[in-house]
Amino acid sequence: MNTLVIATGNAHKVGEIRAILGDRFRYQTLQDFPEAPQAVEDAPTFAGNAAKKALALAGWLADRMGVTADPRAHRLVLADDSGLEVDALGGAPGVHSARFAALDDGRPGNSTTSENNAKLLRLLKDVPLERRTARFRCALALAAVVPATGRRPEPAALTELFEGECRGRILVEQRGTHGFGYDPFFVPDGYDQTFAELGDEVKNALSHRAKALAKLRTWFEKNPATAPQSGAPS
Numbered sequence: 001m002n003t004l005v006i007a008t009g010n011a012h013k014v015g016e017i018r019a020i021l022g023d024r025f026r027y028q029t030l031q032d033f034p035e036a037p038q039a040v041e042d043a044p045t046f047a048g049n050a051a052k053k054a055l056a057l058a059g060w061l062a063d064r065m066g067v068t069a070d071p072r073a074h075r076l077v078l079a080d081d082s083g084l085e086v087d088a089l090g091g092a093p094g095v096h097s098a099r100f101a102a103l104d105d106g107r108p109g110n111s112t113t114s115e116n117n118a119k120l121l122r123l124l125k126d127v128p129l130e131r132r133t134a135r136f137r138c139a140l141a142l143a144a145v146v147p148a149t150g151r152r153p154e155p156a157a158l159t160e161l162f163e164g165e166c167r168g169r170i171l172v173e174q175r176g177t178h179g180f181g182y183d184p185f186f187v188p189d190g191y192d193q194t195f196a197e198l199g200d201e202v203k204n205a206l207s208h209r210a211k212a213l214a215k216l217r218t219w220f221e222k223n224p225a226t227a228p229q230s231g232a233p234s
Helices: 011-022 047-068 094-099 113-123 202-204 208-222
Strands: 001-005 026-029 075-086 133-144 159-170 186-188
Touching: 001 011, 011 026, 011 075, 011 202, 011 208, 026 094, 026 133, 047 075, 047 133, 047 159, 075 094, 075 208, 094 113, 202 208
Parallel strands: 001 026, 001 075
Antiparallel strands: 075 133, 133 159, 159 186
16 A cells, blocks of 8 residues: 655644545654654745645655665655635735734744634624635645655656635634634535534535545546555545
């Protein structure tokens, strides 16, 4: 069975990805590679940040494997960048979703979920519900780990990008205990419950990440020479 290295330590994201892609892979995450360097997520788009993370980790893994790597082994890196875009805020927090509150004082690293949610509510305080339209966006970047025994392609040849979005609106108060991040405030179009109320099974069928992952699965089906062939049902 081939290996998919998910470039995150976020257990919620890993669970969502595994639930949608199924058991076609042996999965690893950044928890398995604590010494891996972190890519600087300074691109202006979700796709740009996802590509930076995927390529950085794939290159580091290739160097780490060195000449001892089995060239027949198939290892891929999947990186995600996602966030919330609120129309009334001009698309913010956007690529800064994870550190939305930290932007106010310039501190490094991500803000806590409670800090980010508090800032979101504060900025939307006087915005009526009908104008609280928003969308979650996700970009997935897929990169192959090419061991040093072979000729490494140019970075552009290493990456495939898959994007998805889920439209909805932001409530004035949080509801639900499932999910993470902004989920307790986001009601997807066509529903009356937040992502945090709908639960994983429903969310994994309609979320921005689910839509991007569906495109990834279709890509694997259309590229059998690249897709892992584990024999597991897809």
